[in-house]
Amino acid sequence: AQSVTQLDSQVPVFEEAPVELRCNYSSSVSVYLFWYVQYPNQGLQLLLKYLSGSTLVKGINGFEAEFNKSQTSFHLRKPSVHISDTAEYFCAVSVKGAQKLVFGQGTRLTINP
């Protein structure tokens, strides 16, 4: 079975500062990794995903994430955040042939002016 741990439930940062949201996973088989974002009163939206190949994945809205197999991590980063990035961010994992995502508990990102 797979599991996902998001190490921070809340992350406050100032506008234009860099941010890293941490995600670690556990799995005995190879995984696919995802970051989803939920803006207030909206559904979950895919930010980026890692399937194979380059370990650095670029997504929408200037976000990127790096897959580190040895550390079993998939941390999300953005070099300069904006007020509009205020949202809840979810890391998720799936495995080949299994059509379901296992999510972490989420990290609430709050941007202060």
Added chain:
Amino acid sequence: GAGVSQSPRYKVTKRGQDVALRCDPISGHVSLYWYRQALGQGPEFLTYFNYEAQQDKSGLPNDRFSAERPEGSISTLTIQRTEQRDSAMYRCASSLVANRDSGGNTIYFGEGSWLTVV
């Protein structure tokens, strides 16, 4: 439709009543999923369909929960004899294809149905 549509968006029901939540996936999407999300938690898998066939219902918590997708499009999640612990957001999602490598497919989520059992 343009996105995954769920109804009702908000439902308050009395304990013991049955509830039906509806999901209309993105047109042409083969796979349809149901997740449940409690406050402060991430979404938790309930069940999914490829076309009209229910492929995995391992996440349904007990036999009060059931789901169907009779024509391979719209799906209904039914909770019988609701209990307060059933209060949560119920999310529907869909993806385009179902194949050997489906684990990497992008899954598109609806806005969810908030269920409150009083």
